[in-house]
Every structure is written in structure tokens, then in C-alpha cells.
Amino acid sequence: MMTRANEVTPINSTLGTAVAASNVQRSFNGRDVLKGVNLTIKGDEFVALLGRSGTGKSTLLRILGGLDADYEGDVLVPQRRAVVFQESRLIPWQRVLANVVLGLGTGNGGRAALKARGLEALGEVGLAEHAHDWPLTLSGGESQRVALARALVREPQLMLLDEPFGALDALTRIKMHALLQRLCARHRPAVLLVTHDVDEAILLADRAVVLVEGEIALDTRIDVEHPRDRSDPAFVELRNRLLKELGVQEVDARPSLLHTASDVETEFNNRYKQSFR
Numbered sequence: 318m319m320t321r322a323n324e325v326t327p328i329n330s331t332l333g334t335a336v337a338a339s340n341v342q343r344s345f346n347g348r349d350v351l352k353g354v355n356l357t358i359k360g361d362e363f364v365a366l367l368g369r370s371g372t373g374k375s376t377l378l379r380i381l382g383g384l385d386a387d388y389e390g391d392v393l394v395p396q397r398r399a400v401v402f403q404e405s406r407l408i409p410w411q412r413v414l415a416n417v418v419l420g421l422g423t424g425n426g427g428r429a430a431l432k433a434r435g436l437e438a439l440g441e442v443g444l445a446e447h448a449h450d451w452p453l454t455l456s457g458g459e460s461q462r463v464a465l466a467r468a469l470v471r472e473p474q475l476m477l478l479d480e481p482f483g484a485l486d487a488l489t490r491i492k493m494h495a496l497l498q499r500l501c502a503r504h505r506p507a508v509l510l511v512t513h514d515v516d517e518a519i520l521l522a523d524r525a526v527v528l529v530e531g532e533i534a535l536d537t538r539i540d541v542e543h544p545r546d547r548s549d550p551a552f553v554e555l556r557n558r559l560l561k562e563l564g565v566q567e568v569d570a571r572p573s574l575l576h577t578a579s580d581v582e583t584e585f586n587n588r589y590k591q592s593f594r
């Protein structure tokens with residue numbers, strides 16, 4: 318069932334489509350931030366949205382999430398959707414399980430069934446034993462796993478992720494990538510992942526879209542074989558193309574920058590690859 322993001326009335330679904338956005342425009346105080354964005358996402362497609370800071374990525378995501386109705390254009394999205402932000406946005410005075418099921422109606426099965434659903438989602442992110450903990454006792458990675466559980470429990474047809482791993486350390490990020498891949502394989506929602514990490518986009522997505530100053534400058538399928546390997550020539554070629562589109566000049570200098578999260582991650586993969594196979 319599809320609905321306009323800024324309306325509550327559901328309209329008939331275009332089968333197999335999770336996002337149909339056409340000519341989306343948004344301005345703030347007379348400044349055009351989105352300048353006519355067209356974006357279609359299929360029902361089980363994973364799209365990475367890349368762009369430099371301030372290009373309108375979060376603005377677009379918020380519109381698709383129904384969190385900002387003040388746009389022009391047409392946006393159709395499913396009614397069941399969930400948003401995960403860079404910060405987990407857990408309510409500190411509610412325990413973990415209560416945070417996961419927050420705002421959900423009890424439905425036919427009552428409170429017990431709701432609790433069971435919440436616990437199941439927590440189990441899927443490996444945190445069932447933390448159900449009765451307070452959010453502030455969790456690590457950053459654990460908090461983001463709770464945020465994923467809170468999204469999952471809504472059985473979203475569309476998951477909107479706004480730099481969900483941006484604040485995590487490199488090793489936690491690797492684990493989160495694997496977890497997200499498992500969850501997506503099992504539940505098959507459509508996903509829009511906002512990231513400024515090109516490697517993260519290529520590792521996880523089916524398609525990469527680059528937003529440059531409020532317009533889609535590149536929209537490409539990611540044709541890299543699974544399991545994806547950063548040293549695969551197709552990976553390297555696409556990385557260079559995306560970096561160029563993002564205006565990053567120092568493509569060749571990249572491997573020497575060992576302090577970035579991606580480089581630590583590459584190093585980790587190179588050293589410990591065997592133990593994962």
C-alpha cells in the first residue's frame with residue numbers, strides 16, 4: 318500500500334515500487350536545496366545515496382520518511398516505513414524493549430504479543446539479553462542495533478537510514494554492515510542508505526545515487542560480484558567514478574591515508590579474512 322509522504326490517505330500501490338518521487342523540490346528561506354529530484358526505488362532494492370555534506374541528502378530522506386511535508390513535487394512511499402538516524406534517538410527513561418516497541422499499538426494479541434515481537438527483533442540484532450537494560454548502559458554500536466530493532470519491528474517496506482554507522486568505530490562498523498546485510502536478506506525491505514562513505518555504499522547497495530547540490534548527478538547500478546571485495550577491479554573502478562563525482566581529487570593518494578575508517582577496515586579485512594571464511 319502506497320501513500321503520499323505528506324498525506325495520511327493511502328493510495329493504490331504501484332506493485333513492486335517502494336519509492337516513486339518525481340520533481341521533488343525543497344527550499345529553506347528562499348534557498349533551493351532540492352532542485353527537482355526524481356528517484357524510483359524498487360520493492361526490494363538497496364540504494365545508497367551519496368553526497369557531500371549539505372547537498373540535501375537528509376532533506377530528501379526526511380521527505381521520503383514523511384517527516385517533512387513542506388516540499389513540492391510528488392512522493393509516493395509505502396505506509397510501513399522506518400527511519401534510523403546517526404544517533405539512536407532512544408528515550409533514556411524507557412528500557413530497551415520499551416524503546417523498541419515505542420508507539421506501536423498492542424493489536425489483537427495484547428501487550429504480551431507486542432513484547433514478544435519486540436524481543437524477537439532484539440534477538441535478531443543479538444541484544445535480547447539487554448531487553449530490560451537502560452539505553453545509557455549500551456555502547457554506541459549496541460544503541461544503533463536497538464535502533465535497527467526498533468525499525469525492524471515495524472516490518473517496514475521501506476527503511477530509510479541516515480548515516481546510521483557514521484559515528485561508530487571502524488570495527489563496529491564492519492559488524493554493523495554484516496548485520497544489516499543479514500537483516501535485509503531476511504526481510505527484504507527497500508532501503509535508502511544515506512552515507513558519505515563510498516566503500517560502504519559499494520559494499521552494501523544494489524545502486525548508488527550521487528546528489529550534487531540538490532540534483533542527482535549520477536545514478537548507477539553496482540555491478541560488483543558478491544561477496545564484495547575492495548580489491549576487486551570493478552570495486553576500485555566504481556569507487557574512483559563515485560569519488561570523482563563527489564569532487565574528491567586525491568583518488569590515487571587514498572591507500573596511503575591509513576587513518577580513515579575505511580582504511581582501518583580494509584586493513585582489518587586483509588588480516589582477518591581467513592578467520593571469517
Ligand SMILES: Nc1ncnc2c1ncn2[C@@H]1O[C@H](COP(=O)(O)OP(=O)(O)O)[C@@H](O)[C@H]1O
Nearest residue numbers: 345346350368369370371372373374375376377
Ligand atoms: N530545517 C532547515 N532549515 C533551514 N535550512 C535547512 C534545514 N534543513 C536543512 N537545511 C539546509 O539545507 C541544506 C541541506 O541540508 P541536509 O539535507 O541536512 O544536507 P546533507 O544531509 O546532505 O548533509 C543545508 O544547507 C542545510 O543547512
Ligand SMILES: [Mg+2]
Nearest residue numbers: 374375376479
Ligand atoms: Mg545529513
